[in-house]
Amino acid sequence: DTEVTQTPKHLVMGMTNKKSLKCEQHMGHRAMYWYKQKAKKPPELMFVYSYEKLSINESVPSRFSPECPNSSLLNLHLHALQPEDSALYLCASSQLPRGLAGGTDTQYFGPGTRLTVL
């Protein structure tokens, strides 16, 4: 099973709203990722969690706040977003960073959340 699930599928929010995106995987993966993708462009990395700890933040604005409550769950909390933040938000997971315990690092993506900020 290589399934990563994301909820909701679609989200429309105003600039003053607070909302959260959720991601879940049950593959025993210890690295999880958030990406942002604009139409017809490749995904752009936002955050990486390794062993439930934030290991990479790609200079993402503080209106995006990630959280990893446990090894299976990853959240992205949204507050005071701008219309230009409208995009497809993708979650991914991988087994282990290469070089640690011999795990593979192939990333598996979820179906994404289509976010529209009005």
Place this chain on the structure above:
Amino acid sequence: GQQLNQSPQSMFIQEGEDVSMNCTSSSIFNTWLWYKQDPGEGPVLLIALYKAGELTSNGRLTAQFGITRKDSFLNISASIPSDVGIYFCAGLGVTGGGNKLTFGTGTQLKVEL
């Protein structure tokens, strides 16, 4: 951020034709991955390559990890309408904070019946 050079940018082919696309980089990668993405969906992993020179097949798909570790190609044989979509290559490198994927710019494939 950094992107890999992926070509062609788009292809419009006849059903049954073979397709070839490639990615090149100025950096060395330890792993090359090929994904396919349908509109409004997440990328789906097609093939993963872990060793320089490796040639791997998955049904009608064949991909190779370049011997210099700076390039990879993907071939699709006998294309069918459901092959339509955007194909991304991705190179995996390890930084101090963890593993990061660098994506190609994508190849949009359209298949004419």
